[in-house]
Amino acid sequence: MALSPTLTDDALERVGTALADPTRRRILLVLLDRGAYPAELADALGAGRTNISNHLACLRGCGLVRAKREGRQVRYELSSPRLAHALADLIDLELEVEQHHNDLDGRG
Numbered sequence: 001m002a003l004s005p006t007l008t009d010d011a012l013e014r015v016g017t018a019l020a021d022p023t024r025r026r027i028l029l030v031l032l033d034r035g036a037y038p039a040e041l042a043d044a045l046g047a048g049r050t051n052i053s054n055h056l057a058c059l060r061g062c063g064l065v066r067a068k069r070e071g072r073q074v075r076y077e078l079s080s081p082r083l084a085h086a087l088a089d090l091i092d093l094e095l096e097v098e099q100h101h102n103d104l105d106g107r108g
Contacts, residue, residue: 014062014063014064015062015064017058017062018059018062021055023045023047023051023055024055024058024059026045027045027052027055027056027059028064028065028078029087029091030044030045031065031076031077032078032084032087035068035075035076035077036075036076036077037073037074037075037076038052038053038056038074038076041056041076059076063079064079064083065077065078065079066078066079
């Protein structure tokens with residue numbers, strides 16, 4: 001079944017939004033290995049709990065993570081095995097970067 005351009009664009013936009021921020025990328029890397037609680041993520045990443053909670057809300061809104069209530073705590077995990085596979089593929093991607101290209105957005 002082929003996806004419509006609107007659905008494909010929406011998925012790419014959501015993933016792009018999630019990956020655009022370094023803290024969200026680091027959260028996704030942790031969650032790629034295992035589920036985690038916000039306090040664990042804050043400690044592991046050296047960030048404040050409020051900051052981590054805000055990023056988790058963004059990742060939930062983008063559809064990349066889900067929250068599972070465990071008693072009084074909420075544990076976060078990647079939303080699907082397909083997402084985990086896609087992230088692993090991105091990590092293993094071999095990029096051909098020009099030596100003189102120091103900036104990432106092409107403006108400098």
